[in-house]
Amino acid sequence: MEATPTTVKVNGAEIRKLRIHAGQSTSELATVARLSERYVNHLENGYRTRMRPHSYSRLRQALGLPADSTQLLHPTEGPQETR
Template structure:
């Protein structure tokens, strides 16, 4: 059975770019995703880079984004 990771390593710049591309403000995005404005701001600026699955899913849904769009890319070896 597939389990989601304990946390997701998110790409703050991608979150910000996606939010702006959708024409959303930081406050309205945070409210719609059920997270605080300051938490979203810390994610976007890279101060924080980990999100728990429920918060990540809510943010993805709010931004209408695919999981891969908001995560730090994995390097292929």
């Protein structure tokens, strides 16, 4: 049985690109994903690079990505990496 990762490393530039493409402001994305606007801003700007799986799932859903999408993950790490 494979353990659920404690955090996933995300690609802030990709989050920003998808948010802009969806026509959402940082505030709108944060509201839909049930995250703080500051947290989303920190992810996009690279101040934060890791998220807990439940927050990552909400962000992915808010951006309209399918459950099996790895598009938001940092390119140097796979979906199951932990730190």
